Amino acid sequence: MEKEIIEQYKKIVYYFGELLGPTYEVILHVLTSEKESYIGAIANGELSGRSLTNPLTDFALNLIEDKVYLEKEFITGYKGTMSNGKEFRSSTLFIKDSDGKLTGLLCINFDIDQYKYIAKDILGLAQIILPLNDLTAEHTNPYIENFSNSVRDIVLTVIDSKLLSPDVKLSQNQKIEIIEILEEKGVFQIKGAVVEVAATLTISEASVYRYLQAVMRKKEA
Template identity: 25%
Template structure:
């Protein structure tokens, strides 16, 4: 753990210089993925998305790892929309330790709302043609890499949370967290979680159904 901390802290100067170069609309976040439930360990210009130290990752599994363009441990140029409807353009690069285990993520979030407004203004004067390119299919090695990264996340999440007298509601809360983060979107993840928690995959599915039902009831209210 000490080695991981030192490796991640070595990226802090890079985070500061990146934010300084691109200005206040550029947020940089470093995640410690050895502590997935509280992964944010450093931020610069966190007013861009409101990321706070101690929060967890949001887009790592759902957007980054599942993207067909995720290769060589990074995804650049993906976008998401904030709660106040601003478009953020992002890049995420994974950080590995000396044993090639994924221990962190280096994320750059740029508020492009002003640029979008400028583009809309320019589009009234300039005609543009967008060429749609077909995404390449992931190779077997790339799929195996993503599965390995998610396996590490699952193991780290459970390792940091499980204890000998873990109660049912604690297991449900743990599964709810993993569901929110997109862990169960990947094939085989239910079986892996079930095995590490010492429960059946049927139980995991029943917990997921319970979580879904409670969420639906909350929306109805």
């Protein structure tokens, strides 16, 4: 994405952040290549605890990996969740250049938690009792996003935690299989992913690169 365009989208982020108010988080993700991205601007980031240093979510990575942007201009109204249980109603606009290449994501996340409880209180006054989850049940939108504040969180959402137990010794083939899954999920598009994967699997960064090369050779075969 060209610098001038990034600056224009930054203005849009801060504009919507102020216009919509403190219950809306607005984020601009800039894709610098097929493998790397960064947060170009964020408004009301305290809602999710994210800042300019945080990576893309695994959900966003999957959207890019699955090339959803080729079929849709945007997706709206899907559920986003934090590890602490906080829920958002989220939407993502795909930013593309004149050739249709994806260059960024403009995401808006609405904090619905306070409104869930307000709705429950109002229903309670009318003696209508519904489970809290029913107030925000999503019956039509298949997308669910899990917000993560670190690369490690994203890696752990992909890898079965049982495999990372100190009592489990992974074979080389198992490590390669894990690297392959992470590569398919687009995890290595995140800056710093190799370092975090190496630490999580307790192997060297050189080993991660070696296994990743083996995976890429397998895909090309």
